[in-house]
Amino acid sequence: MESETQPKGTPRRGFLSWVSSMTMFGGLAAGYGTLAAIAGRFLFPSNHPDNWQFVATLENLVVGQSLSYRTPGGARIVVARQATGDSLENFVALSSVCPHLGCAVHWEANNNRFFCPCHNGIFDSGGKATGGPPAAANQSLKKYPLKIENGLLYISLPAESIA
Template sequence: MSDQIPHACPIEQPHSRRGFLSTVLMVIGVAAGYGLGLLHFLEYLVPLRRKTPKREMFVGTLAEFQVGASVTLRDPRGEEISLTRVHDDKTEPANGFKALSSTCPHLGCKVHWDAGKGEFLCPCHNGVFDKNGIAISGPPAKEKKNLSTFEVRVNKDTGWVYVMVSAGDDNVA
């Protein structure tokens, strides 16, 4: 007779399976919680750029703007915009306009349109911008800082001219 101990018969343990599932669910929950927390932390460090809502600001009719004419407007946030009709585009009238910020990107002086030269001039440090707002001389050109642009829309049926401006009180330039 052998005095070996008989092999222990594996006993089904329903509690161990439940325990395993509980552990898996707990790990998933903790991972999701930490993941969400990490996402919020990253968003705090690197804020996502949200699209600024825009709206149309009516500025006049096509007939009111002669080619070469320039007017200064103020958007709802108080930003001055220089709207110039640089040429007469028969197929896409909006393409004949340029709407640029009147604020010099160097130190914030007001630029003005010189129709004779076809340029925007900043009197503070002799900054010069072409008709598209590209800095061509002075400190803004050295710093490669151009005038901000605004979209212009023209309703072809009515001839009404609009400049797209920020709708809210956001702080996007």
């Protein structure tokens, strides 16, 4: 008889209230956690570029040849294979924009140099200016890190050249 005097559903209401509260706290924690993670990446950007982008298979980049690569952000890069062998030192990736007035620089395998035809700008195989106006102004080509994995060539790009 006593059990009939207690209102039915009280334990169930308590449980549902508890589940509702926990769900709300979980949602708030997930929301603020995501916001904190985004803010942290914005306020403390990584100094270690890890934006590796596929460039080419090693077999498709013949010794002495180069290819033009354009980043998703529009930066123009020339990637050259300068010697035989699949080791990393035989490849180089440099900005193909001349630091003098912005003409396109290209790889000349027979002269082992990069060349800008606009004002005869000359750069060595590593991108250091050695002749013409870029050398006079000590303006070299920007170099990009490369890596090789399983016969594939990748380039590391700064975040601003991807966006």
